[in-house]
Amino acid sequence: MSSTAQKLAPLTEQYSDQIIYGLDIGGTKIEIGVFTNELQLIDSWRKPTPTKSYSEFVKTIVDLINEANMRCKTKGIIGIGMPGIVDKNGLVTSVNVPCSTGKNIIADLQDILGCKLSIGNDCRLFALSESVGGAGDGFKRVYGAIIGTGAAGGLCLDQVLYKGSRGFAGEYGHLPVSAFLIDKYSLPLKKCACGLTGCYESYIAGPGLGWIYQHFGSKTADTFHFVKQLNACDDIAKSAFNCYMDLLGASFASLILSYDPDIIVVGGGVSKIEQVIESLPSYVNKHLFSGVECPPITKAKYGDSSGVRGAAILRKQLIES
Numbered sequence: 001m002s003s004t005a006q007k008l009a010p011l012t013e014q015y016s017d018q019i020i021y022g023l024d025i026g027g028t029k030i031e032i033g034v035f036t037n038e039l040q041l042i043d044s045w046r047k048p049t050p051t052k053s054y055s056e057f058v059k060t061i062v063d064l065i066n067e068a069n070m071r072c073k074t075k076g077i078i079g080i081g082m083p084g085i086v087d088k089n090g091l092v093t094s095v096n097v098p099c100s101t102g103k104n105i106i107a108d109l110q111d112i113l114g115c116k117l118s119i120g121n122d123c124r125l126f127a128l129s130e131s132v133g134g135a136g137d138g139f140k141r142v143y144g145a146i147i148g149t150g151a152a153g154g155l156c157l158d159q160v161l162y163k164g165s166r167g168f169a170g171e172y173g174h175l176p177v178s179a180f181l182i183d184k185y186s187l188p189l190k191k192c193a194c195g196l197t198g199c200y201e202s203y204i205a206g207p208g209l210g211w212i213y214q215h216f217g218s219k220t221a222d223t224f225h226f227v228k229q230l231n232a233c234d235d236i237a238k239s240a241f242n243c244y245m246d247l248l249g250a251s252f253a254s255l256i257l258s259y260d261p262d263i264i265v266v267g268g269g270v271s272k273i274e275q276v277i278e279s280l281p282s283y284v285n286k287h288l289f290s291g292v293e294c295p296p297i298t299k300a301k302y303g304d305s306s307g308v309r310g311a312a313i314l315r316k317q318l319i320e321s
């Protein structure tokens with residue numbers, strides 16, 4: 001059990017007939033959160049993600065669910081979030097969990113567990129979590145954007161995730177950086193893990209920030225070092241920050257022009273740098289034409305627990321619809 005879970009309310013009989021399990025599959029760990037029907041988190045724990053063996057991967061998920069059934073003395077309904085795309089037939093494409101690519105994860109898990117379950121992209125589920133009771137609650141059109149090891153998000157309309165035709169709506173990180181910015185900062189064109197070249201993600205995700213810091217002359221790509229130097233008003237850190245924010249602002253301007261949301265909620269490691277969220281609207285506005293204004297941009301309410309929470313909401317909404 002995680003230290004966070006130990007602080008949570010003990011499982012009591014009032015929860016025992018309406019339990020939801022939200023699983024957040026990452027490239028290094030799989031976390032399960034046990035929720036009440038009112039989305040109160042009552043327990044959570046995690047296991048390492050097997051990324052090379054698909055049978056081990058499936059077994060780990062099944063073990064987590066069986067353990068939850070044992071702890072709760074009942075069977076909960078199941079929602080799962082994972083990196084990559086799961087199409088409507090259940091077929092997976094995932095760079096972070098390569099053993100799952102080409103497999104039908106929904107069919108395989110349902111066969112073993114003997115129940116229906118829902119799976120969605122982890123960044124899209126972050127958006128859903130922040131839209132339902134999170135920092136975007138009360139807004140009609142909520143865009144949730146993760147800036148962490150990658151850059152992706154999703155749009156929610158009236159607290160329901162917009163899934164699109166094939167599940168990739170929200171992949172703003174794989175739009176191309178504008179030629180204007182490449183030229184302005186003399187940026188080399190970087191090859192992206194998605195197979196394309198010059199995607200925003202290569203520059204605006206956490207590793208991209210470290211890379212830009214080096215591009216401006218730092219000897220290290222360490223983002224903690226970057227923040228320390230930025231707070232100390234170091235010239236290299238200030239130049240890197242200005243370039244980084246210009247790129248991030250332009251990428252957000254693209255998603256604003258595409259989706260026109262009422263609010264943007266930002267999560268992921270980079271969102272924890274105060275200066276990024278504070279100055280983002282002014283950098284976004286530099287890339288919007290006259291008459292278009294940047295909507296409010298705010299930090300996520302649920303942060304790292306948005307993954308399990310969003311997965312739980314996905315399944316709860318389907319059951320209730």
Ligand SMILES: [Zn+2]
Pocket residue numbers: 173174192193194195196199201
């Ligand atoms: Zn890409």
